Amino acid sequence: MTYPPAPWNMHGQLFLSLFRVRAGDHPDRAPGVYGAALVSYEQPSPLTYSELLVARPVKAAGGRRVTITDIWVDSEDSLHGGRDLWAIPKDLCEFQRTTSGRRVQRTSWSTSVDGAPIASARFTDVSRSIPRTPFKGSTWQQRSPEHAGPDREVVAELKGSARAFPCHGSWDFSERGPLAWLAGRRPLASFRMTDFQMSFG
Numbered sequence: 001m002t003y004p005p006a007p008w009n010m011h012g013q014l015f016l017s018l019f020r021v022r023a024g025d026h027p028d029r030a031p032g033v034y035g036a037a038l039v040s041y042e043q044p045s046p047l048t049y050s051e052l053l054v055a056r057p058v059k060a061a062g063g064r065r066v067t068i069t070d071i072w073v074d075s076e077d078s079l080h081g082g083r084d085l086w087a088i089p090k091d092l093c094e095f096q097r098t099t100s101g102r103r104v105q106r107t108s109w110s111t112s113v114d115g116a117p118i119a120s121a122r123f124t125d126v127s128r129s130i131p132r133t134p135f136k137g138s139t140w141q142q143r144s145p146e147h148a149g150p151d152r153e154v155v156a157e158l159k160g161s162a163r164a165f166p167c168h169g170s171w172d173f174s175e176r177g178p179l180a181w182l183a184g185r186r187p188l189a190s191f192r193m194t195d196f197q198m199s200f201g
Contacts, residue, residue, distance in 0.1 A: 003081030004046040006156075006201030012041040014162070014196055015107065015123045017169045017187035026181040032056050034069070036171065036182065038109045038121060040097065041078075049075035050095035052111050052119065054179065058140060061155050065140040070179060072111065072118065085201060087141035087154045093118060103129060117174040119182075125167030125192040132195075134161045160198030167192040 016037040023031040039051040053071040057064060072093035073079055082088035092113070099107045103126060110120040136159035143152045169190030173183040 003077045007199045010045045014039045014193040017190040060140040065138045086156045087143045118177045119173045121171045123169045127165040127192040127194040130163045130165045156201045158200045162193040162196035164193045
C-alpha cells in the first residue's frame with residue numbers, strides 16, 4: 001500500500017464554481033447543480049498533489065451528501081487510495097497553475113491528458129484577508145456492480161476550517177474533452193477556500 005490509511009489530514013487551496021444543468025441538456029447527466037473544483041493539496045498533507053473534480057449533491061445513505069462524478073489527479077498514490085478507500089473514480093491528468101498578487105490574488109489553472117485539454121480556469125479573490133471558519137460535509141460513492149462485498153456504498157466524512165469567500169471565476173471546458181457537457185456554461189457562483197485544513201474519510 002503506497003497511500004496513507006484513512007482519514008487523510010489534508011491542507012491546501014481550493015477553487016470552486018457552481019454550474020446548473022437543466023433537464024434535457026445532456027442525456028448522461030442528471031439535472032441539477034454541479035460543482036467544479038480545482039484543488040492543490042500541499043504540505044503537511046500526507047500526499048501532495050493537484051486535483052480537478054466535478055460533484056453534485058444527492059440524497060443517499062440517510063442524508064444529504066455529495067457524490068463525485070468526474071475526478072482527475074496527478075498522483076498515482078492518490079488515485080489508488082481514492083478508489084480503494086472511498087470508491088472515488090480518480091483518473092490521472094496533468095496540471096499547470098500560476099498565482100500572482102498578495103492581498104488580491106489571481107490564479108490560473110489548466111488541465112490536460114496526453115496534451116489534450118480538459119479544462120482551464122481563472123480566479124481572482126481576496127480570501128487571505130478573511131477570518132478562518134469551520135466546515136463539514138460528506139461524500140457518497142457506489143462501487144462497481146462487480147463488487148460483491150457489503151460495502152458497495154461508501155460514505156466518507158469530512159470536516160475542517162478555511163478562509164472561505166466568494167471570488168470571481170471563469171472556466172473554459174474543452175468541447176472535445178470529458179467535461180464537454182459543461183462547455184460554454186457560466187458559473188452561478190465561485191468560491192475560494194484559502195489554506196484549508198481538512199480531515200477526510
